[in-house]
Amino acid sequence: MDLDRSPLAQPFPAIPPIAGVTPRIARAGYKNWGRCDLTFVEVAPGTTVAGVFTRNVCCSSEVELGREQVRLGKARALVVNAGNSNAFTGYRGRDAVETIMAQVARHLDCEPSEVFVSSTGVIGVPLPKDKAQAGVEAALNAPECSWEEAAATIGTTDTFNKGALATAVVGGTTVTIGGIIKGSGMIAPDMATMLGYIFTDAAVDPGFLQECLSDANHDTFSCITVDGDTSTSDTVLAFATGKAGNAPLASFDDAGADAFAAAIADVCRQLAHLVVRDGEGAQKFIEIAVTGATSDASARRVGLAIANSPLVKTAIAGEDANWGRVVMAVGKAGEPADRDTLSIGFGGTWCAKEGLPLADYDEAPVAAHLKGREISIEVDLGLGEGRATVWTCDLTHGYISINADYRS
């Protein structure tokens, strides 16, 4: 299936080499295709690592193992397989992952627990061990590749390569943070998963790196949705090589810690938005800002109820200022809301305030806003100080074509 490049695509940023990080790619041949499908990233001895993972209880062996490995906080390599998610494959799937970990550990003379593996693609087919081993061997001997080549190689049904870049000054030292991500729906057709990887030359204790990543995840990756379907393999890992030479960051009390955390959050936000921009069939990028909720968590759940509503998403696809569907989605969210304090707007123009359509509501600016690519929906619940912003895309014929017309 050839997919057109998303109209919401953005150019790949000029991510420079990051000290202590060496990406390489190879072809394992997980599917019958000519492209590279195995990404190998070596990180320098002493690299710390943090991660966040899917909450899907039917998760893959990669996710189960990754959760344990992150607790140890040390990394030397990352291997990403594209074309087979290895999820729901039982002991055979786990064996394939452990084989890759051992193979790389022998090569780098490190612990297998320092080798992180992710896989994305069809569910229910054990990762072929022979192809994986040959692919890893080829990658170990491949030349260093560009960040855009690595981003392309982790992708499956993605229609454009996705990367993000930020810098921060930490104790007088400028550190660089680069990230790549794949994803085009929480699950793409028979090809699963959002996988994101962030690399920095900063020196960061693993506990603090995890704190920064978890905080950023809460407001970025956990606030996007394409179709509400949570993959069995979603993973975001952050690696910090320490090669920038800053005094290691261990807590928010350290100089530059705030700047570093903000830069991590910035990269996470960029990457999260890119996944939405490549959402299956997406024609419009939608930001939903919820205010006046009883708590931030409640605001986020209301935002996601709107973002996951097929009727809201199809209304935006149809450029229809159908704010009644937003009312419906707020009301079904299962969160505190009061019809008579609820206000709804599009693109900064209020349509309804405090439970009533505005008497002087002028649909013209709203209609003009909805014709654009970047849509905003504002919801004020009028109850408290809780707020959250979530992001999604519209629901179009393209989503159906990708997921129904295509056969596995």
Added chain:
Amino acid sequence: MDLDRSPLAQPFPAIPPIAGVTPRIARAGYKNWGRCDLTFVEVAPGTTVAGVFTRNVCCSSEVELGREQVRLGKARALVVNAGNSNAFTGYRGRDAVETIMAQVARHLDCEPSEVFVSSTGVIGVPLPKDKAQAGVEAALNAPECSWEEAAATIGTTDTFNKGALATAVVGGTTVTIGGIIKGSGMIAPDMATMLGYIFTDAAVDPGFLQECLSDANHDTFSCITVDGDTSTSDTVLAFATGKAGNAPLASFDDAGADAFAAAIADVCRQLAHLVVRDGEGAQKFIEIAVTGATSDASARRVGLAIANSPLVKTAIAGEDANWGRVVMAVGKAGEPADRDTLSIGFGGTWCAKEGLPLADYDEAPVAAHLKGREISIEVDLGLGEGRATVWTCDLTHGYISINADYRS
């Protein structure tokens, strides 16, 4: 917008006149159309009533009032407006409903609280009081109509008329239960809502009628979904005129009470299935049976997570035996599940058992099953005795066309 008749449509049953119930229809002209859009059903003095309503917190005045009226347990009339849901219309919307209630109460010499009003259609436009009053006046003077005419008049984007019939023997007396319903998605494009009405000539105390209806609702209307979007106006009311002359049913200890409750459940199940069969864009009717859950409630939530998954629904639309998407939906449901005890089948053929694809899995019978109109998905969680069955339809280009290509 002209919609083709659903390929899953079923013929309207031969519901006989029900003693003590007189339906009439008229044209209020809520929209610029030639059809009747106001249904008036008079029920005999002494009729008891029960109801279940949407849990959407942004519900309409009709729902708010209906909840209070049902507690009193007495009914003399039902008025259903089609073309305007009167939801999110504040005090003006409530005033319109109270005006209708007062008008009918004067005519029938009853309490306004005995007059039930429902409305379905666009959100955010107050029901025009003048049109409602003229329409009610016309209906009061209209001849009795057939059940199919009443079913057609409560409909909005429905593509076929929906009714159900059952009988039960209560203390030696045969009682008749007839029902009509509208709905084609929890919300149709700018036209909201599932509305269902059940009429019986049985004599039933309102408390017991409510118990029967609530029990039936739990396993029928609460187990269907088209798009997961819960309307602001969903309502099911049951009216019992007592004209059959049976000794009034007051509890399950009474002779015939079990048969009556089963017949009510039967009618509710028929009506619920008809709504799914007219789901927007539906090409296939899907039954999802979940067993082995830790509780029945948990099984139902797992079933609804599968039924609401866009990726499962598009896989069925594509006749694709993509059981990995069912695994994903089970895992994201937020309910107890264990990958390694999970089994999944289609049409009675297991694809995966206890966490592994079946080694001798033959896709041929599954592929043949998926080409049909009536699809079943079996999920065994392997944890306990909890079970539930839910129903949905596939997600097709038709859904997008109805909800995005159409403008309000």
